[in-house]
Amino acid sequence: MKRDLNLFKGSYASKIFKGDFTVEAEIEELDCFGSLSGSISLVVEGGLAPYSFLWNTGSLENSISNIGAGTYTVTVCDANDCCSEESFEIEEPLSINVDEIVVEYPCFSSSNGSIDLIISGGVSPYTVQWSNGLTGSYITGLPAGSYEYTIIDLNGCAIDGVIELDEIEEIELETYVDQSCFEGFTGSISIEVVSGVGPF
Secondary structure, rough: OOOOOOOOOOOOEEEEEEEEEEEEEEEEOOOOOOOOEEEEEEEEEEEOOOOOEOOOOOOOOOEEEEOOOEEEEEEEOOOOOOOOEEEEOOOOOOEEEEEEEEEOOOOOOOOOEEEEEEEEOOOOOOOEEOOOOOOOEEEEEEOOOOEEEEEOOOOEEEEEEEEEEOOOOOOOOEEEEOOOOOOOOOOOOEEEEEEOOOOO
């Protein structure tokens, strides 16, 4: 039985009618991308007990747990050898992805840097925590340094990252004065920028 993707973690029940017995499935979706938190538990009613189970994982139990995303097939038989084969799809949320954007690098010895995180995937809304105590995907008023962040989505799934914020070099000038004649008007002054970030 394949169901539409639901990104919210939780349990889902479905009932399957087959001949003289019914199979009810309790399905636990995955909470995070790549996790092994899924489970499928079957309850059989009707037919003639005892019942046997054979999963494509090799399990002979009525339930399987600690499973990841994928298709799981089970054959259920009662004592009369009346059998039913069913498939269940365990879905997972998309992975959390982030684009790190340095909006502005800080000037030399200043605190005017800013960082923006563009977040997608997982289950929104997201919580963003920074190592300097700030919160939110956009932070500003930053001096040069390392900024670690943790993104947590609605399901509690988290990813970590770090951004190195370098400061712009201090502007340094070299001045050249050329005065050809004493008290004359033929002199000149030229200024050369030897550091910093152009254009100036």
